[in-house]
Amino acid sequence: MSASVVSGRWSGGLVLSLLVVLLVAPSPAPAKSFDFLQIVSSLADNVITRLYREDEIELLGHYCTISRTPYxxxxxxxxxxxxxxxxxxxxxxxxxxxxxxxxxxxEATKDLVRKLVERGLVTQEEASPWL
Structure with missing residues (x-):
């Protein structure tokens, strides 16, 4: 027997063995489809919550709100x-x-505090930490 016949049989047996293993092995779970819309939605929610803001603060002992919007x-x-x-x-x-x-x-808070001083609702000394 020549070396080429032995190697041919060997590679044929290897291919046959691999084919049997692939056919008998359980198939993997189906891959989850790529949901582009969910990624875009998640990204948009993240951007919106970082750009737009509405918050409550205590200013000179009073309840106040502050909001910001991008443009x-x-x-x-x-x-x-x-x-x-x-x-x-x-x-x-x-x-x-x-x-x-x-x-x-x-700056919006400073502007509010300046207007409060102008209207006489707080003194300059009370407002100084905010200015």
Whole structure:
């Protein structure tokens, strides 16, 4: 017998053995389909909760709210924020044109505190920590 016949039989037996193993082995569980819509929805929810914000704060001993919203200006993401104390005054603090959302919120709160001082609802000394 020549070496090529032995190696041919050997490789044929190997292929046959692999074929039998594949046929007898249990099939894997069906793969879960890729849900692109769920990924986009999850991503959108994450982005929305990070960009938009409504929160409650205590300002000078009173219940107040602060909110921010994003907008685009000249292809750049900016933020505007408002701050108000509905149970105390009708004054409204506003800020817009900030790239940093935290800065927009801080400036809206400062604007509200300045208006409270102007209206005589708080003294300059009481307001100084917020300014």
């Amino acid at each position: 685009f200006y000249k292809w750049e993401l900016n933020f505007r924020a408002t701050s108000r104390c509905p149970d105390w005054t009708t004054a409204l603090g506003k800020a817009e044109g900030y790239v940093n959302p935290h800065n927009a919120e801080t």
